[in-house]
Amino acid sequence: MLYLVEMIVQIPHTLDPALVAKIKQKEKEYSQKLQREGKWRHIWRVVGEYANVSVFDVASNDELHALLSALPLFPYMQISVKPLANHPSSIVQE
Structure with missing residues (x-):
């Protein structure tokens, strides 16, 4: 099944920067693992926001x-x- 997932990240400014860096590194590793497995098919940054639009x-x-x-x-x-x-007008059917 395909899902459109929109994520907006709101990290509190009071969180320790070293902890934030560790969390972001773990996030990157985990998301890339899911991408390699084919579960996280697409990911796009939303311009001007700390957000993404993804397809799972x-x-x-x-x-x-x-x-x-x-x-x-x-x-x-x-x-x-x-x-x-699937959209009936699409030339690509998943």
Whole structure:
């Protein structure tokens, strides 16, 4: 199943910068692992924001929830999820 996932990151300014750096490094490693596995199909930065728009390809709502809640930045994120379906006018069918 394909999902459009929008993530807005809101790290408190009071958080220790060294801790923030560690969290960001873990986030990068985890997200790249999911990309290599084909579960995190696309990721784009939203210009001018600490946010991204992504496409995930996973088996179920539960799998997506597990992957998202395991993100190291999850406690600092506002996340929106939209399930996707094939469009009849698309020349590419997933």
